[in-house]
Each structure stands twice: as structure tokens, then as C-alpha cells.
Amino acid sequence: MASEPVVSPIFHPPTGTWQFVVADPTTKSAVIIDPVLDFDPAKATISTPTADALLSLVHEQGYKVEKLLETHAHADHLTAASYLQTRLAEQQQSRPDVCIGRRISQVQETFAPRYGITRDEFQGVFDHLFEDDEAFCVGSIEAKAIHLPGHTPDQMGYVIGDNVFCGDSLFNADVGSARCDFPGGNALDLYSSVRKILSLPESFKVWTGHDYPPGGDGRTVPLPCQTVREQKERNKHLRDGVAKDEFVEWRKERDGGLGEPRLLHYSLQVNVRGGRLPSISNAGDRMLQVPIKFEGQAWLARLTRMGQAIPL
Known part of the structure; x- marks a missing residue:
């Protein structure tokens, strides 16, 4: 009988994100789910202490990471998948695949034109695109990729042993559910996806992609999972x-009253590239585009009349 995986949840407080290292204790094969790069928008700096902590855990436990699994193109953090792939290729002498659901192409085609991302910067950046209900293994443990649309159209969950890693499809019981107002999101789809999750055996653990402890009932510590x-x-x-x-x-x-996630534009531009950074400009910089919104059309009109038209 195959063993159950060892799940190591690692929380990223700045974005409320749960990352997971999931390993077969028998073979030491492992996957990493939804890893995070540290990003400071005020300084426009990317750093890697959170991702490096994942590498340390993997090294200390003697794991061999075979896959880096993304549940979807996140709008609230930058993925560390590409960085980890490069570091792991050096550390373990083998290159893990960066994997996501096949509908990532829909998200890429939606957002790449908005940010001026050329096709050569997003096509083929993922090593494997999961089909719905595609089976795979983590060592000797059976696993399956399941499509869970609603929050985003590309959202995937990963059933590994008696666990489901559901990304942003379902949050902890006192937080509830994720927003559905991103392009391709749909509340009806989310309802159906959650019913799929809750049709699993009641003892299965549901590991969520985020937690935002409400504090109203006294809970202030992030919780990585609950049972079905x-x-x-x-x-x-x-x-x-x-x-x-x-x-x-x-x-x-x-959803009609929610504002944009704080790192929305930065995240999407990196994540549709599979975690790779933009190409270096002629001036030697890597650039991310952020749209500007104007409050008060009268102010904008005055600047325009004064010959200070602002390109939109």
C-alpha cells in the first residue's frame, strides 16, 4: 500500500500565501506547489529569502524535487518557479518541470497584449500543461490534476494521496471563498468547483492557497488545511x-466592491512568463508596466489644454 505524503506548509505573511513541499517519505521524491518570490513594490526589488527557505528544507530532508506545480497564474504574488528550477537543477543535478493547467494559454493571451509582452516571452515557458484529470505520481504516491475554474479559468487543484491542494478555489471555513471577477472568472463555475472538492471523502485534507485569519473568533494564526x-x-x-x-x-x-490586489500588475506580468523576468531593455533595465488611472477628469482636461497632454 502506497504511503501518504509528507506535507510541509510554508506561509508567506506579506501575501497571505501558503506554499507546500509535498514528498513521498519512501522514495524522497517531492513537488513544490505555488512558491513565492519576495517583492517590494516601493523599492521595485525582487529577493529570494522565501524561495531559499524552500531550498533549505528540500536539502535538509534529502528530497528530490521532480515538479514545480502552479495552481494558476496568481494575481497577488510573483512565482518563484523559474528561480527554483534553476537552483534545483544545480543542487540536485536534475531539472524539475514547471507545470500548470493547459488553460494558462487563455490567461496569457488575455494579459500579454495588455502589458506589451511579446509572444516569444510567454510561449513555451511552462514545461508541462496538465490535462483535466491527468494522473501523475509523486514517487510511489498517486496524484491527479483537476480543473477547478471560477476564481480564474486556468485554476487547477492537485489531489495527492488523501489531500487536495486547491489553490484559490476554496479558503478556510471562516474565510470562505475567493473572488471571481478576474477575466475568465465565474461565480457559477466556482460553486461547481467547490462541490467537486467537497465530493471527495470527508477525511481528505483541503490545503488552501491563502489564509487571512479574520480574528473575529480569536483565530489569528494562519491555518493551512481543514478536512472536507x-x-x-x-x-x-x-x-x-x-x-x-x-x-x-x-x-x-x-466582488463588485473589491479593489485590485496590491501586486496585481507586477504579478501577472511575471507569472504569465512562468516566473521569468522581462527582457533587458536597451538602457539595461528590466521593466514592468503599471497602468495609471486619473481621478478627476477636469484636472486632466486642464493639463491637456495647457499643452501637457498625458498619453494614456
């Missing part, structure tokens, strides 16, 4: 008994 049973009984948005139409109406109303 706990989610079915207690999830404040999607527990058993919540009607589809009720959830869809509430989710649309809620």
Missing part, C-alpha cells in the same frame, strides 16, 4: 445547504 468534513459543515460561503443561486448572487455583489 469541516469545510462541508462550516464554510461560511459554501457549506452544505448553500444554494447555487444564492451564492452566485452574493459573490457577484461582493
Whole structure:
């Protein structure tokens, strides 16, 4: 009988992100799910202490990382997948594949033109694109990639042993569910995806992509997982008994009042490239584009009349 994986959850407080190292204790084969680069938008600097901590854990445990798994193109953090791939190729003398669901192409085609990303910078940047329900293994442990759209169209979950790593499809019971207002997102799809997760055996653990401890009930420490049973009984948005139409109406109303994630534009431009950075400009810089919005059209009109038109 195959063993259950050893799951090492690592929390990234600045973005509320859970990263996971998942390993077969028998073979020491492992995968890393949703790794994070550290990014300071005020200084426009990228650093790697969080990713380096993952490398240290892998080295200390004697794991061999075979795959780097992305659940989707994140809008709230920069992925460390490309960085880790390079470092692991040196550390373990083999290059793990960077993997994501096949619908990443839809997301790339949506956002690349917005940010002026050329096709050669995003085509083929992922080593493997999972099909829906595609089987794979982590060492001797059976695993499966499942499509969980709603938050984004490319969202994938990974069932590994008696665990499901669901990305942003479902949060802990006292947080509820993720927004669905990004391009290709859909509240009805999210409802169906969560029902798929909650149809798994009740003892399965649901490992979420983020946690934002609400504090209202005294919980201030991030929680990486809950069982399917706990989610079915207690999830404040999607527990058993919540009607589809009720959830869809509430989710649309809620999403209409939300602002953009703080790192939205930076994240998407790196993540559709598979974690690779933009090409170096003629001036020797790597550039990320951030759209500018103007508050007060009268102010903009005055500048235009004064011959100081601002290109939009």
C-alpha cells in the first residue's frame, strides 16, 4: 500500500500565501506547489529569502524535487518557479518541470497584449500543461490534476494521496471563498468547483492557497488545511445547504466592491512568463508596466489644454 505524503506548509505573511513541499517519505521524491518570490513594490526589488527557505528544507530532508506545480497564474504574488528550477537543477543535478493547467494559454493571451509582452516571452515557458484529470505520481504516491475554474479559468487543484491542494478555489471555513471577477472568472463555475472538492471523502485534507485569519473568533494564526468534513459543515460561503443561486448572487455583489490586489500588475506580468523576468531593455533595465488611472477628469482636461497632454 502506497504511503501518504509528507506535507510541509510554508506561509508567506506579506501575501497571505501558503506554499507546500509535498514528498513521498519512501522514495524522497517531492513537488513544490505555488512558491513565492519576495517583492517590494516601493523599492521595485525582487529577493529570494522565501524561495531559499524552500531550498533549505528540500536539502535538509534529502528530497528530490521532480515538479514545480502552479495552481494558476496568481494575481497577488510573483512565482518563484523559474528561480527554483534553476537552483534545483544545480543542487540536485536534475531539472524539475514547471507545470500548470493547459488553460494558462487563455490567461496569457488575455494579459500579454495588455502589458506589451511579446509572444516569444510567454510561449513555451511552462514545461508541462496538465490535462483535466491527468494522473501523475509523486514517487510511489498517486496524484491527479483537476480543473477547478471560477476564481480564474486556468485554476487547477492537485489531489495527492488523501489531500487536495486547491489553490484559490476554496479558503478556510471562516474565510470562505475567493473572488471571481478576474477575466475568465465565474461565480457559477466556482460553486461547481467547490462541490467537486467537497465530493471527495470527508477525511481528505483541503490545503488552501491563502489564509487571512479574520480574528473575529480569536483565530489569528494562519491555518493551512481543514478536512472536507469541516469545510462541508462550516464554510461560511459554501457549506452544505448553500444554494447555487444564492451564492452566485452574493459573490457577484461582493466582488463588485473589491479593489485590485496590491501586486496585481507586477504579478501577472511575471507569472504569465512562468516566473521569468522581462527582457533587458536597451538602457539595461528590466521593466514592468503599471497602468495609471486619473481621478478627476477636469484636472486632466486642464493639463491637456495647457499643452501637457498625458498619453494614456
